[in-house]
Amino acid sequence: xxxxxxxxxxxxxxxxxxxxxxxxxxxxxxxxxxxxxxxxxxxx
Numbered sequence: 001x002x003x004x005x006x007x008x009x010x011x012x013x014x015x016x017x018x019x020x021x022x023x024x025x026x027x028x029x030x031x032x033x034x035x036x037x038x039x040x041x042x043x044x
Contacts, residue, residue: 004030 007030011023 004027008023008027011026
């Protein structure tokens with residue numbers, strides 16, 4: 001979970017006002033990278 005939190009923080013630094021849809025896409029990508037298939041399933 002810490003990895004996802006830091007990932008989100010980095011994303012917010014890159015784009016100060018991110019869209020919810022864009023954030024969700026980035027989160028799904030992050031879930032793939034962090035190997036969290038359960039988290040990916042719950043978002044869909």
